[in-house]
Amino acid sequence: MAYTNSSMVAYTRLSPNHSGQRTHSIDRITPHCVVGQLSAESICGCFTSPSRQASCNYGIGTDGKVSLCVEEKNRSWCSSSNANDQRAVTIECASDKIEPYAINSKVYDSLIKLCTDICRRNGKKKLLWLGDRNKTLNYTPKSDEMVLTVHRWFANKSCPGDWLYARLGDLATKVTAALSTGTGASADKAASQLYRVRKTWADSKSQKGAFSVLANAKKCADSNKGYSVFDGNGKKVYPADAPGTKKSVDVIAREVIRGDWGNGDKRKQKLTAAGYDYSAVQKRVNELLR
Ligand SMILES: [Zn+2]
Numbered sequence: 254m255a256y257t258n259s260s261m262v263a264y265t266r267l268s269p270n271h272s273g274q275r276t277h278s279i280d281r282i283t284p285h286c287v288v289g290q291l292s293a294e295s296i297c298g299c300f301t302s303p304s305r306q307a308s309c310n311y312g313i314g315t316d317g318k319v320s321l322c323v324e325e326k327n328r329s330w331c332s333s334s335n336a337n338d339q340r341a342v343t344i345e346c347a348s349d350k351i352e353p354y355a356i357n358s359k360v361y362d363s364l365i366k367l368c369t370d371i372c373r374r375n376g377k378k379k380l381l382w383l384g385d386r387n388k389t390l391n392y393t394p395k396s397d398e399m400v401l402t403v404h405r406w407f408a409n410k411s412c413p414g415d416w417l418y419a420r421l422g423d424l425a426t427k428v429t430a431a432l433s434t435g436t437g438a439s440a441d442k443a444a445s446q447l448y449r450v451r452k453t454w455a456d457s458k459s460q461k462g463a464f465s466v467l468a469n470a471k472k473c474a475d476s477n478k479g480y481s482v483f484d485g486n487g488k489k490v491y492p493a494d495a496p497g498t499k500k501s502v503d504v505i506a507r508e509v510i511r512g513d514w515g516n517g518d519k520r521k522q523k524l525t526a527a528g529y530d531y532s533a534v535q536k537r538v539n540e541l542l543r
Pocket residue numbers: 285286331332404412413
C-alpha cells in the first residue's frame with residue numbers, strides 16, 4: 254500500500270529528524286502528550302532543529318488543528334523504540350504540563366478523527382487497545398487491524414500521561430465505530446461524492462445504496478420502483494422528472510448557470526432529454542447574466 258498523509262493536516266513544517274522510509278508497514282499508532290498546551294505550529298517548531306534528535310509524524314495543537322512534522326512514509330523519532338517507530342504513526346498531542354497531562358476535548362476529538370483517517374488510508378478496519386505491554390508487543394495484528402502502543406512501554410516516561418492512557422480503550426472503541434459507519438475526514442469527503450438511491454432525498458431511511466459510479470446508481474434505481482438517484486448535495490440526478498412536475502424555466506436557468514447541466518451541446522441534449530425547452534432556458538440564462 255502506498256503511503257499517504259492525512260488530509261486533516263492544516264500546517265506542514267517537515268523535521269529533518271527521521272530515518273527515511275519505514276522498514277515495516279504501518280500497523281500501530283502511538284499517541285503522545287507533548288507536555289504543553291502548544292499550537293500545531295509550535296509542535297512542529299519543537300522538532301526543526303537537528304540537535305533535538307526527536308520528531309513525530311503528526312502534531313495536534315491545543316485548538317485541535319493538525320500539523321505534519323514527518324511524513325507518514327518515514328520513520329519518526331518519537332517513542333524511544335526503533336522497532337515501534339518503524340511501524341507506528343506517532344502523534345504528539347497538546348497537553349497540560351503536569352500529571353495527568355490532560356488533553357482538552359478539541360484535541361481528543363481531532364485525535365479520534367486523525368486515528369480514524371490513518372486507519373482508513375492504511376486499510377485498517379479496527380483500532381485495538383490491548384492494555385498490556387507484553388500482550389501488545391507479542392501480538393501480530395491481522396491485516397485489517399491497527400494497534401495502539403504507548404511511549405511508557407519503551408522508556409521510563411509517563412507519556413502519554415495518565416489522562417490519555419486511561420482513555421485509550423475509549424479511543425479504540427470510537428475509532429473502530431467510526432471506521433464501521435464510515436465517518437471521519439476522508440469518509441466525509443468521499444461520502445459527499447456518492448450517488449444515493451432513495452425514494453426522496455429527505456427519506457434517508459429508504460436508501461437502497463450509495464455508489465461512486467452514477468451508472469451503477471441508475472441501475473439500482475431502475476430495479477427499485479419509485480426510487481431516484483441523488484448526488485451528494487441532494488440534487489435529484491435520475492430519472493428526469495416526468496412532465497407536469499417540471500421545474501420552472503427560471504429554476505432551470507439558475508441550475509444551468511451553476512453548472513448543473515454541463516456546457517454546449519451536452520447541455521442542450523440533457524435539457525432536451527429532460528423535457529425542457531432549450532431556447533427558452535437559454536434566453537432566461539442570458540437575461541440573468543446580463
Ligand atoms: Zn512520548
